[in-house]
Amino acid sequence: MRINQLGEFGLIAEISALVKERSAAKSDAWRDLLIGIGDDTAAWHSPGGIELMTTDVLAEDVHFDLNYTGWEELGWKALAVNISDINSMGGRPRYALVSLAIPGRRDSDDVLKLYAGMLEIANLYGVALAGGNISSSDKIVINIALTGLAGGDLLTRSAARPGDLVGVFGWPGLSAAGHRTLNEYIAMDEAAARLFRQAHLRPSHDFTNGPALSALEVKAAIDISDGLVSDLGHICRASGAAAVLHADKIPIHPMLAKYFTDSALKLALSGGEDYLLLFTAPPEVMDRVLRTFDPAPVVIGEITGGGKSIVTLLNGSGQPVALDSGGWDHYNHAG
Amino acid sequence: MRINQLGEFGLIAEISALVKERSAAKSDAWRDLLIGIGDDTAAWHSPGGIELMTTDVLAEDVHFDLNYTGWEELGWKALAVNISDINSMGGRPRYALVSLAIPGRRDSDDVLKLYAGMLEIANLYGVALAGGNISSSDKIVINIALTGLAGGDLLTRSAARPGDLVGVFGWPGLSAAGHRTLNEYIAMDEAAARLFRQAHLRPSHDFTNGPALSALEVKAAIDISDGLVSDLGHICRASGAAAVLHADKIPIHPMLAKYFTDSALKLALSGGEDYLLLFTAPPEVMDRVLRTFDPAPVVIGEITGGGKSIVTLLNGSGQPVALDSGGWDHYNHAG
Numbered sequence: 001m002r003i004n005q006l007g008e009f010g011l012i013a014e015i016s017a018l019v020k021e022r023s024a025a026k027s028d029a030w031r032d033l034l035i036g037i038g039d040d041t042a043a044w045h046s047p048g049g050i051e052l053m054t055t056d057v058l059a060e061d062v063h064f065d066l067n068y069t070g071w072e073e074l075g076w077k078a079l080a081v082n083i084s085d086i087n088s089m090g091g092r093p094r095y096a097l098v099s100l101a102i103p104g105r106r107d108s109d110d111v112l113k114l115y116a117g118m119l120e121i122a123n124l125y126g127v128a129l130a131g132g133n134i135s136s137s138d139k140i141v142i143n144i145a146l147t148g149l150a151g152g153d154l155l156t157r158s159a160a161r162p163g164d165l166v167g168v169f170g171w172p173g174l175s176a177a178g179h180r181t182l183n184e185y186i187a188m189d190e191a192a193a194r195l196f197r198q199a200h201l202r203p204s205h206d207f208t209n210g211p212a213l214s215a216l217e218v219k220a221a222i223d224i225s226d227g228l229v230s231d232l233g234h235i236c237r238a239s240g241a242a243a244v245l246h247a248d249k250i251p252i253h254p255m256l257a258k259y260f261t262d263s264a265l266k267l268a269l270s271g272g273e274d275y276l277l278l279f280t281a282p283p284e285v286m287d288r289v290l291r292t293f294d295p296a297p298v299v300i301g302e303i304t305g306g307g308k309s310i311v312t313l314l315n316g317s318g319q320p321v322a323l324d325s326g327g328w329d330h331y332n333h334a335g
Numbered sequence: 336m337r338i339n340q341l342g343e344f345g346l347i348a349e350i351s352a353l354v355k356e357r358s359a360a361k362s363d364a365w366r367d368l369l370i371g372i373g374d375d376t377a378a379w380h381s382p383g384g385i386e387l388m389t390t391d392v393l394a395e396d397v398h399f400d401l402n403y404t405g406w407e408e409l410g411w412k413a414l415a416v417n418i419s420d421i422n423s424m425g426g427r428p429r430y431a432l433v434s435l436a437i438p439g440r441r442d443s444d445d446v447l448k449l450y451a452g453m454l455e456i457a458n459l460y461g462v463a464l465a466g467g468n469i470s471s472s473d474k475i476v477i478n479i480a481l482t483g484l485a486g487g488d489l490l491t492r493s494a495a496r497p498g499d500l501v502g503v504f505g506w507p508g509l510s511a512a513g514h515r516t517l518n519e520y521i522a523m524d525e526a527a528a529r530l531f532r533q534a535h536l537r538p539s540h541d542f543t544n545g546p547a548l549s550a551l552e553v554k555a556a557i558d559i560s561d562g563l564v565s566d567l568g569h570i571c572r573a574s575g576a577a578a579v580l581h582a583d584k585i586p587i588h589p590m591l592a593k594y595f596t597d598s599a600l601k602l603a604l605s606g607g608e609d610y611l612l613l614f615t616a617p618p619e620v621m622d623r624v625l626r627t628f629d630p631a632p633v634v635i636g637e638i639t640g641g642g643k644s645i646v647t648l649l650n651g652s653g654q655p656v657a658l659d660s661g662g663w664d665h666y667n668h669a670g
Contacts, residue, residue, distance in 0.1 A: 003446065004439030008469055011443050015450055019464050022454040027461030029429040035466075042430060042465035048382035053465065055432040055480050059472045062436075094364040095377060097390040099478050101397075104339030108346050111338065115350055119357040126362030129354050130377035130388065131370075134343055137394050138474065143434050145390050145480030 012038060035156065038238075040085045040225075043154055052148035054085040060140040068182045071110045073201040075117025078142045080203050081225070083125055084275040086148035087207040088223035090155040090214035095130045095147045096122065101137035114142070125207060152214045155279065157238035159219035164280035166243060166301040167289065169209060171253040172228045174199035176271025177260055192255045203275045209293065213279055216288050221279035227270040229311050229323060231278055236303070236310045245269075245301035248316045269313070269323070347373060370491065375420045375558075378489055387483035389420040395475040403517045406445045408536040410452025413477045415538050416560070418460055419610040421483035422542040423558035425490040425549035430465045430482045431457065436472035449477070460542060487549045490614065492573035494554035499615035499638040501578060502624065504544060506588040507563050509534035511606025512595055527590045538610045544628065548614055551623050556614035562605040564646050564658060566613055571638070571645045580604075580636035583651045604648070604658070 003011055016037045023030060034050065035043040041054040058064055058078050066074075079096060086093045098118065102111065115129070122129055127146070178200025180186065181193055198204070213221060220239065222231045228250075232243050247265060256264045280303050281289060290296045313323045338346055351372045358365060369385065370378040376389040393399055393413050401409075414431060421428045433453065437446065450464070457464055462481070513535025515521065516528055533539070548556060555574065557566045563585075567578050582600060591599045615638050616624060625631045648658045 001443050002439065003437065003441050003443050004471075006443045011446060011469060014443065014447060018447055018450055019454065022451065022458070023464070024458040024461070027458075027463065029461055029463035033430070033463050033465060037464065037466050039466060040468075042432060044430060044463075044465070046381065046383050053430060053432055053480070053482065055434050055467055055478070057434045057436055057468060057470055057476075057478065059436050059470060059476070062470060062472055095368070095379060095388060097377060097388055097480055099390050099392045099480075101392055101394050101476060102338065104337065106338050108336050108338050108341045108349065111346060112349060112353055115353055116357065119354065123357070123359040123362075126359070126364055128358070128362065128364035128368050128379075129372065130368060130379070131372050131374060132390055133375075133392060134346060135392055135394060135397060136339075137397055137476070139472075141392075141394070141436060141472070141476050141478075143390070143392065143476075143478040145388070145432055145434075147388065147482075 034154070039157060041089045043089065043150070048149065050150040050154060052086050052089055052091040052150060053145065054082050055143060055145040056081045056085065057141060057143045069201055071113035072117035072120070074142070075114040076121050076202050078144055079118045079121050079127070079146070080207070081275060082144050082146035083121065083127065083207045084203070084223045086146060087210035088155060088221050088277055089148070089150065090152060090210045090221070091148035091150040092208070092211060093125050093127045093146055093148045095128050097130060097145045098132035099143040100132065100134045101141040102134070103138060103140070104136050150214070151211065153219065155210055155214055155218060155221035157220065157222055157235050160235050160239035160241050160280040160303045161282070162241055162303050162305040164220070164282055164303040165286045165299050166232065166245070166278070166280050166303065167286060167297040167299050168228065168251065168276060168278045169297045170205055170274070170276040171251055171256070172224060172274045172276055173256055173264065173268035173271040174253055175203065175273040176267045177256055186259060188259045192259055195255055200273065205276060209277055212292070213277070213289065216292060217285050218279050218281045218289065221277055224274040224276045224278055225272060227272040228278060229269045230272070233310050235280065239303070242304045242306050242309070243301055243311045244304055245311060245313045247313055247321055249298065249300045251298045369489070374492060376424045378424065378485070383484065385485040385489060387421050387424055387426040387485060388480065389417050390478060390480040391416045391420065392476060392478045404536055406448035407452035407455070409477070410449040411456050411537050413479055414453045414456050414462070415542070416610060417479050417481040418456065418462065418542045419538070419558045421481060422545035423490060423556050423612055424483070424485065425487060425545045425556070426483035426485040427546060428460050428462045428481055428483045430463050432465060432480045433467035434478040435467065435469045436476040437469070438473060438475070439471050485549070486546065488554065490545055490549055490553060490556035492555065492557055492570050495570050495574035495576050495615040495638045496617070497576055497638050497640040499555070499617055500621045500634050501567065501580070501613070501615050501636040501638065502621060502632040502634050503563065503586065503611060503613050504632045505540055505609070505611040506586055506591070507559060507609045507611055508591050508599065508603035508606040509588060510538065510608040511602045512591055521594060523594045527594055530590055535608065540611060544612055547627070548612070548624065551627060552620050553614050553616045553624065556612055559609040559611045559613055560607060562607040563613060564604045565607070568645050570615065574638070577639045577641050577644070578636055578646045579639055580646060580648045582648055582656055584633065584635045586633045
């Protein structure tokens with residue numbers, strides 16, 4: 001079957017089954033592994049705590065467009081998405097290796113700007129750029145592998161339990177609004193354009209809230225990369241649960257409401273590439289979380305025991321609203 | 336300046352200088368780092384020993400050609416080149432993350448064959464395939480990040496000392512002969528064609544000789560990826576030394592001599608992609624090495640204090656021979 005018929009998640013499920021079937025599970029590495037294929041970040045026991053490793057690729061014309069992306073922004077984002085993965089597991093990032101495939105006709109100064117952007121966010125979070133490799137290619141592909149260390153318990157996709165409340169940090173949908181702002185002509189003032197553009201090209205939230213949530217005994221989290229509903233669906237599937245979201249609780253940034261009036265809720269629910277932290281916690285833990293963070297996350301729903309739809313959206317009167325789940329599948333762009 | 340004017344190694348030098356200048360060297364990660372940018376593999380102190388991490392990319396039509404490369408071979412080689420990097424530092428491989436960019440029109444069965452090839456060599460060396468990601472792209476790009484652990488001292492590029500002997504395992508040049516066999520019409524018997532083809536498409540040496548050399552107190556090593564002379568040059572530059580090679584000591588496989596009579600020595604010296612271990616050691620250490628391994632490595636030269644040429648080739652009468660250093664620079668294919 002063609003990959004685009006099977007879809008990204010179908011293919012990952014087949015790979016995961018093959019790896020389970022064929023692996024010589026007796027090696028030390030397999031024995032120490034906590035989280036393997038199927039999650040954004042791998043985790044294993046080590047003498048110094050739980051080690052984490054994640055990898056993400058940004059490919060020209062698939063993930064970024066050099067017509068409107070600066071090289072420093074590209075470097076920042078390439079590392080930011082990996083830092084977000086480590087943070088969403090409750091870890092702190094440590095070492096990054098950068099694989100860069102780039103045509104020889106490109107200017108070497110652009111590569112140095114790319115690294116300058118990576119170094120800027122690396123320095124904010126104590127990441128050491130420890131190596132990598134460079135090779136020629138037709139189009140630019142940036143692949144970063146990043147390690148991390150979790151001092152406490154991991155945050156995982158599979159730890160959500162019925163009765164948990166669902167919380168989210170920040171303003172989902174701004175990145176998707178930025179993508180539209182950069183690709184369409186939408187009249188808006190400069191401050192709004194900058195807000196959306198930056199959310200898309202240079203995500204810069206506090207990527208240390210994961211370890212802080214873990215310290216407060218939160219157990220389940222994910223960062224919003226595919227879209228809020230889609231990523232909450234990942235949590236539900238991994239936890240064997242369902243979720244209800246309240247449309248009137250979803251945080252909609254005033255600028256999003258102003259310039260994307262008709263689509264603001266849809267962008268917030270399925271926009272993707274926000275790299276905001278989405279988590280679930282029992283009410284008493286959520287209370288502590290809401291008192292600890294400033295700005296505080298927002299409670300947008302709850303985990304339930306199951307049901308026909310894995311994520312249900314309710315309006316202010318408690319009536320189900322049709323939900324175009326959307327979310328990003330690399331081989332199914334229908335969302 | 337264009338990247339292909341500056342060259343791969345020139346660009347890496349500029350990146351390395353920028354990282355040194357701009358890094359906030361006070362973070363824990365920087366403090367624990369032993370080997371950073373400029374080497375094939377990064378290394379840092381951890382409570383469990385010295386941790387290693389390497390990454391390598393294989394890009395369609397740059398590093399491989401699907402007209403004659405099977406998907407299982409491609410998976411094997413993509414992981415093998417990373418295992419070779421960890422081994423050449425004296426480490427044992429542990430966790431692999433696989434980033435795969437592949438067009439949606441491709442058959443999902445091919446991806447499973449790719450993973451089957453990776454799993455075959457992963458199982459041989461106890462590697463756990465712990466995750467990664469998949470995204471769409473125009474051409475196939477496989478990026479693997481692999482961690483490792485060194486129980487003893489690291490083997491490094493910078494530890495060669497004047498008076499050391501230079502040793503090499505196996506038969507250099509067979510991979511380059513394989514590349515030519517696959518791309519040109521060269522009449523040869525089936526056994527020879529298979530030998531060359533396998534050396535190029537499915538490198539399968541013993542990738543555990545690195546830790547064994549470390550246990551024997553060898554300090555300096557590199558795996559032959561760019562070419563024997565070029566990689567010995569990397570050792571010399573990192574060690575501030577020079578080297579002499581003896582043309583009549585270079586191991587030339589009988590099949591290489593038979594089918595590539597005029598170019599056998601050149602292929603062995605500058606062919607590249609052999610993933611054989613090249614190392615240096617004082618004579619008394621080399622004695623122990625030669626007695627320990629079966630098949631034993633071969634002594635092909637010695638490290639000297641310096642000189643005009645970083646690597647000099649001498650013929651049987653001790654006369655210098657013109658050396659087309661060759662070696663693989665991704666932006667300078669003149670070799």
